[in-house]
């Protein structure tokens with residue numbers, strides 16, 4: 645059986661992570677949680693602790709702020725994987741001044757069909773007003789382009805709004 649590639653989009657606190665976790669938890673464990681967040685301050689540490697506490701023993705956590713492509717290649721194809729989230733992964737590379745085109749190409753190449761589902765979470769950041777500084781505008785544009793590229797490769801794309809999932813792409 646071939647797993648699906650599923651992209652879950654949503655705004656901050658939209659419930660996208662919880663929806664993604666519930667989706668992956670439908671598969672038998674062990675389940676891989678690929679965390680791209682870096683805890684630079686106490687607030688982020690608390691957020692991460694809350695996430696860790698709600699994951700049960702089926703989950704194996706991999707902290708991976710940068711090389712998600714290499715990790716995906718290493719994880720067993722039959723293991724369900726959740727990557728949370730691509731927007732923080734992009735932020736990490738932008739702040740480190742890495743070659744975004746190269747990193748994105750490697751990530752997209754790693755989105756190959758696997759035996760189990762691969763679920764990716766990303767923020768939809770483009771709904772607000774035009775940011776007033778160049779870095780924020782670049783980030784918004786890069787995030788939007790990345791979401792489009794991942795969505796093009798995904799079998800299913802779900803937009804989570806106020807905790808409610810709306811399927812916007814479903815290749816049967």
Ligand SMILES: Nc1nc2c(ncn2[C@@H]2O[C@H](COP(=O)(O)OP(=O)(O)OP(=O)(O)O)[C@@H](O)[C@H]2O)c(=O)[nH]1
Pocket residue numbers: 654655656657658659660661662678679680681682683691692695696705707728729732
């Ligand atoms: N480093 C690390 N990060 C984690 C871990 N568990 C969760 N995270 C990160 O926590 C982030 C989600 O934080 P939140 O601020 O709660 O999510 P949100 O996007 O605002 O809210 P939702 O839309 O409801 O998911 C994700 O990007 C994960 O990478 C972990 O074990 N380690």
